Amino acid sequence: MAGAGVFITGTDTSVGKTVVSAGWIRRGITHGLRVAAMKPVATGGVLREMHQLRSSDAEQLRAEINVEETWEELNPYVFPPPVSPNIAAERAGVTIEINRIVDGARALERRSDVVVVEGVGGWRVPLGADTSTVNLVRALGYPVVLVIGLRLGCINHALLTREAIDADGIPCLGWVANRLDPALEETEAVLATLVARLASPCLGVIPLLEACDIGQVARALRLPDLRGSPGV
Numbered sequence: 001m002a003g004a005g006v007f008i009t010g011t012d013t014s015v016g017k018t019v020v021s022a023g024w025i026r027r028g029i030t031h032g033l034r035v036a037a038m039k040p041v042a043t044g045g046v047l048r049e050m051h052q053l054r055s056s057d058a059e060q061l062r063a064e065i066n067v068e069e070t071w072e073e074l075n076p077y078v079f080p081p082p083v084s085p086n087i088a089a090e091r092a093g094v095t096i097e098i099n100r101i102v103d104g105a106r107a108l109e110r111r112s113d114v115v116v117v118e119g120v121g122g123w124r125v126p127l128g129a130d131t132s133t134v135n136l137v138r139a140l141g142y143p144v145v146l147v148i149g150l151r152l153g154c155i156n157h158a159l160l161t162r163e164a165i166d167a168d169g170i171p172c173l174g175w176v177a178n179r180l181d182p183a184l185e186e187t188e189a190v191l192a193t194l195v196a197r198l199a200s201p202c203l204g205v206i207p208l209l210e211a212c213d214i215g216q217v218a219r220a221l222r223l224p225d226l227r228g229s230p231g232v
């Protein structure tokens with residue numbers, strides 16, 4: 001049965017969404033699933049050979065998946081400047097079409113057990129004059145996982161984001177804590193605070209990684225049941 005998907009959002013940009021998405025894909029594959037990926041909108045694209053504009057997030061996800069995908073399917077929108085997508089799209093004279101992204105996701109659903117979709121920035125990021133990440137997630141119909149980069153200020157960001165996800169009526173499967181800041185003090189107390197105050201399960205605590213070892217991320221995650229795809 002196909003049709004499962006998950007949307008990986010975060011408390012901010014650079015909190016570990018790509019690392020967690022990659023780990024999620026690897027864990028699913030380890031347990032026998034066909035896993036597809038999508039980075040629907042990326043900014044800060046880089047020019048690769050043959051003048052191809054690529055998102056490094058999409059490249060990292062592409063390295064993990066075990067279903068065939070075109071670049072267009074993996075990353076339908078990529079813009080060069082490292083700015084908010086609504087601004088990057090406007091500068092490029094492009095309108096980000098949610099329907100185009102959803103059509104792409106439905107095609108991927110047909111040949112995978114789960115589609116892992118990495119968001120762009122945080123939860124309330126605008127995609128255009130009157131569209132945002134929330135419109136996209138609603139149209140996809142996927143539940144959300146919140147990645148929390150464990151650094152000073154993250155409790156506030158996590159609670160605000162969780163509240164916003166609830167207010168937007170999107171189901172939240174749980175959260176993943178990412179120990180990316182070696183300078184954070186009282187990490188265990190921060191985690192205990194998140195456990196006490198976030199009304200959803202912790203799906204993993206990612207250790208500080210030495211060489212961005214995605215295997216370590218995969219082992220630290222617990223994947224919940226998704227529609228049509230068992231938890232592993």
Ligand SMILES: Nc1ncnc2c1ncn2[C@@H]1O[C@H](COP(=O)(O)OP(=O)(O)O)[C@@H](O)[C@H]1O
Pocket residue numbers: 010012013014015016017018019020057178179180206207208209210212
């Ligand atoms: N647990 C970790 N330990 C060490 N470095 C990390 C960890 N998680 C993420 N990073 C690094 O932090 C940066 C941001 O992570 P990334 O997954 O790209 O964040 P996002 O997708 O939210 O922007 C990357 O350079 C990544 O390799």
Ligand SMILES: [Mg+2]
Pocket residue numbers: 017018019057118
């Ligand atoms: Mg990313």
